[in-house]
Amino acid sequence: MSEFTYLYRGRDTTASPEQRQKHLQKWVAWFKELGAQGQLKELGHPLEVTGMVVKGNQKIVTDGPYAEAKDVVGGYSLIEAKDLAHAVEISKGCPILEVGGSVEVRPIMQINM
């Protein structure tokens, strides 16, 4: 088994309260299913939308990193899967895909030092 992070990207700023509540229930169900199948290594953490970016030798600090709601990474989780293809397959059940968001699947490097 290998480990992966899922980065949840995109923020739905127009949904109605009722849609959001239904959407939340889908997340609960999805994580429950992942947990039951032993694929959820760690729920992970939500990330604040606001932050700062420090850049370059001059250490220029700007607001950021996201100018647009669709680019916002709103959180991440740690997943266990056989390989990248399997991790991608599992990610297809993520409810964020139903509201215009995306999941970035990134293998955590396996390093033997």
Add this chain to the structure above:
Amino acid sequence: MEPGDHLFRRESGRMVAALTRVFGVHNLALAEDVVQDAFCRALEVWRIRGMPENPSAWLIATAKNGALDVLRRQRTARTFAPELSRFLRSEWTLAPVLEELFAANAIKDDLLRMMFSCCHPRLPEPAQVALVLHILCGFSLDEIASAFVSSHAATERRLTRAKKVLAGSKRLFDVTAPADFSARLPAVHRALYLLFNEGYHGASAETAVRAELCREAMRLAALLLEHPFGSTPATCALAALMCLDAARLPARVDASGNLISLLDQDRSQWDQELIVEGLKFLELSAKGPELTQYHVEAAIAAIHASARRIEDTDWATIVSLYDTLMTMRPSPVVALNRAIAVAQNEGPERGLEEIGSISNRDRLAAYPFYAAALGELELRRGRCQTAGAHFRAALALARNPMERRFLDRRLSACERGDTRRAYYERFWDGRLGSFANSDPHPSRISPDSPAFSRE
């Protein structure tokens, strides 16, 4: 933890109401933005970390922090609620004042303030109802459009205009002034009544949506009842009407979504608790000299509710109650209801006679249950062919699959020659509120205005 039914929607109303109180009604759009942000944040946290112990408190606290943020950032650029401005300007008072404004009791008053503000006399009734649903009940534009079987564009126009009027009013309605309160109260009653009826009799195909509209109307009526100026006999009468009608909801549609007429309903399915509550409100409504249409309609509903079998229904009293209603709020739909009650009491011929003498009958032409009522009475007197023609006409006007299936069944009863009486239900069509006024003053709000027009 599972969120309660429609928790998000309810909290949306509370948050918008509280934020608008702080920001001022002219900043309604800003309040809505802060609420959207609070929801986004809640979703981002809850989807990963799960629901908190008290999700309402979490959301309200998030909205409060959002307000703090906005107030600090935009203190110089914007004006906020004028009556609070001196508290909001100073860092010394800002946080404690917000703490107070977001306390549960304060928010209850905010909801009432908003309810009365939405029923602004410059707004036509359908717009008032749409605003109430949108702001206080958290329905989105599309959800309102679908509940009222109206187009997205039409609902958007209505809502945008209504919000503009609301945001343009100097301040939120002052619920602490008794004279203003009682002057606006009838408009609030009317809006809740329309909301309830759109749920009970409306055109939406989804039973669940419609039950939700009824429930929202009852929830808002309960808020009125809690307020010392709000719990008038008329409010009690309205609450009685809602309880007694809502009690029949479980029996009104069968498991496969078919409409069941009052004559065929399994009365053991009626909600006895709601009936008891309704009768209690009806008793409370009898205090004082005022007699409103809600009193009369609640009395009619009470007669139905207390008849164990359809045969036990006191139709004579119902007819006389409709007579009273006709003097208070004449409309072709009320007249149609009355005619059907007459038919129950004195036979189908008399009912048809009564229908024939309804003035402004032409206004009923597009209402499917007008043709259906004619069909029903013809069927009862054994004229199956004539009845069938009426039901076919009704079918062509049906507004959703549920109505279509119902009328289809009635049509096949005609074709089988099955003349058993089968049909009685109170009629309602928001568009047909009253025919008394072919309004000479277009600026006046007409109860006649095409409620929830199907554009």
